[in-house]
Amino acid sequence: MAAALAVALPALLAFALVSSGPWRLPGPEPPPGLLRELEGRQRDLGRLAAVIRARVSPASSSSPPPPPALGCADVEGAAGVSLVGSGITKVVVRAALPPAGREVALKSVHGGGRDVNRCVQRYGHPAGCHRLAAYKLLKEATLLQSLEHPGIIELRGQCYDGSADPEMKITTILELGTPLEMIELLQTPWEKRFKICLDLVELLYYLANSPLGSITLLDFQPRQFVIVDGVLKVTDLDDASTEELSCQTDEDCVLEFPTKNFSLKCTMRGKCEGINERRNLFNAYRYFFTYLLPHTAPSVLQPILKDILNATGDLRYGVNETLRAFQKVLHLYKSGLYLQKKPSHLKEYIALKGFHSGTAEDYKCWPSYSHSGCVLSVHNAEEAADICSSHSQCQHFIITPQKTWTGRPLALFQSSSADLIPGGNTVVYMKRSAVSRGKPLTRSPNDYRDVGEEIPAGTNFGPPGR
Structure with a gap:
């Protein structure tokens, strides 16, 4: 044998x-x-094999050898x-x-x-x-x-x-990789879901412009994807095709889906124009964008996201336009330009330097980065103050050192100051309305500040009444 x-x-x-x-x-x-x-x-x-030989140039002899397979x-x-x-x-x-x-x-x-x-x-x-x-x-x-x-x-x-x-x-x-679970994804913060969709659009852009030509995924299903270190990856390519549909007239170029059909152009070279790219894009729309993109997104971004959904759902956008639209959303989100100009709530808070929370368990909010408390992505303390002021339970928040994939910090929102512990470099932003007589937080007066204002000596901070 x-x-x-x-x-x-x-x-x-x-x-x-x-x-x-x-x-x-x-x-x-x-x-x-x-x-x-x-x-x-x-x-x-x-x-x-013939397509690969014709289109993929051999590696340069000066390139280092690949690791042993x-x-x-x-x-x-x-x-x-x-x-x-x-x-x-x-x-x-x-x-x-x-x-x-x-x-x-x-x-x-x-x-x-x-x-x-x-x-x-x-x-x-x-x-x-x-x-x-x-x-x-x-x-x-x-x-x-x-x-x-x-x-x-x-x-x-x-x-x-x-x-x-x-x-x-x-x-x-x-x-x-970890198999993609759409039910779990629907319960994650919008920022994570947006990343999944952005990863997919970047992949589709590559497939439309790959070294082998435009590639379509004929069996396009969420089960064909996995997550590796937070990145969406396609893992099944056995039903991928590098061939574009041949045609003689435009009538030969009908892209059919269970609920919708699209008519494409027949090019001079006898191929249906962009059919591989557009098949991938519409499948991305119906399996991913529809479910993951709009829900719980920042309100100012929702009109742009809705336009992306409409344009990909009608195939008015190709993959190039779709990628540019996603990059625009990412820029607005990372830069904080999506934040509406309105009166700041931060002046309603007192900043306590040198404290940290002894526990992340407290009231819960959705969609939180923590299952035991309320942890959300914020652009800065101003946005965190707006969020805390909108939560009836929230009495203070902490900007943690943790960052999301966009570089935004995570903020912990809590209802009680009983677990605040002296030490560390974090700053606790406490509502002025939560300040009352009780057990003092014994720190130097200079450590208690809001925007340019020193907290008077002898001020006591106790846990807010319940």
């Missing part, structure tokens, strides 16, 4: 295309229908294997690889999946049906090696098990 071999992807592809053509399967000959499907998948891989030896030593998820074609498991126990995702053909089972029921040839599904895995690995973007899952290596022939058993080794 042949030993398992780890091979580089080009060699693996050549092996699949030449050495193990579907007509050379040992054992019973596949039925003619299955043989045609196998040959079709093989031609698809051949076309993809992981292979079969690493997969054989995997520990802590657990199921991440499975689909109609593939199954993904989580595993720790030696020697450092680094965690990766291992993807292989799902022998019990609907793709293989349906094929076996139709053709009665398990080995050929497994190989048919394996071609999808090969195509995906080929694309992953040819494309490079923060929004595309990283290919760490692959393994071809020669002993599994004629099934052509293949395992791809990928960086590990």
Whole structure:
């Protein structure tokens, strides 16, 4: 029995295309229908390989060599294997690889999946049906090696098990991500949801202008995406296509969706203009933007977000215009220009230097960055004061050192000053109405300040009455 071999992807592809053509399967000959499907998948891989050879320039000889790819030896030593998820074609498991126990995702053909089972029921040839599904895995690995973007899952290596022939058993080794849970995302702060949508738009811009040409994700679903270190990444590319629909007239260029159809132009070169880009964009609108973009957004930004929704929902925007619109929203949000000009509430607060909260548990607000208290992203103390004044429970707030992905600080809003502890570099902003006689906060008078005003000596600050 042949030993398992780890091979580089080009060699693996050549092996699949030449050495193990579907007509050379040992054992019973596949039925003619299955043989045609196998040959079709093989031609698809051949076309993809030709596109890569034609469009992707080889790496410069002066470039440093890439790190050694992981292979079969690493997969054989995997520990802590657990199921991440499975689909109609593939199954993904989580595993720790030696020697450092680094965690990766291992993807292989799902022998019990609907793709293989349906094929076996139709053709009665398990080995050929497994190989048919394996071609999808090969195509995906080929694309992953040819494309490079923060929004595309990283290919760490692959393994071809020669002993599994004629099934052509293949395992791809990928960086590990967390499956996207839309229900959980809907409960997160708007800033996080906006980032997911922005990550997606930046990915779609890359796919529209990739080294292989415009790429469309034919099976565009939230389940095809994961989160890696807070970044949205597409992890399934087996149904991606670099081919644009051919046409003779505009009537041939109809982009169909379950609830809406769009008519596109047929170009002079006989291709439907921008069809790959616009298919991706409308799917982003219906699966992501509609749910994640508008809810709980700052009120001043909502008209711009609504325009983005309308323009992508009608495909009036292409990916270039959509990206510019998202960048405009990001600029307004990061700069604080979205804040409405209105009387400041900050003068209603006293700044206590050198105190911090002993606990983050207090009243809750939505959507908070903490499940046990009210923690929100703010542009500055002015915005935090406006928020605190709008919460009936809030008596003080603290601008914490923590930052969000936009660089904005997180503010902790609380209803009681009983847990304020001397020490640290943070500043507590307490409502003047919360100042009452009681247990004093024994600090130097100069440490209690509001905007340019010193707190009189002997002032006592106690916890507000409940």
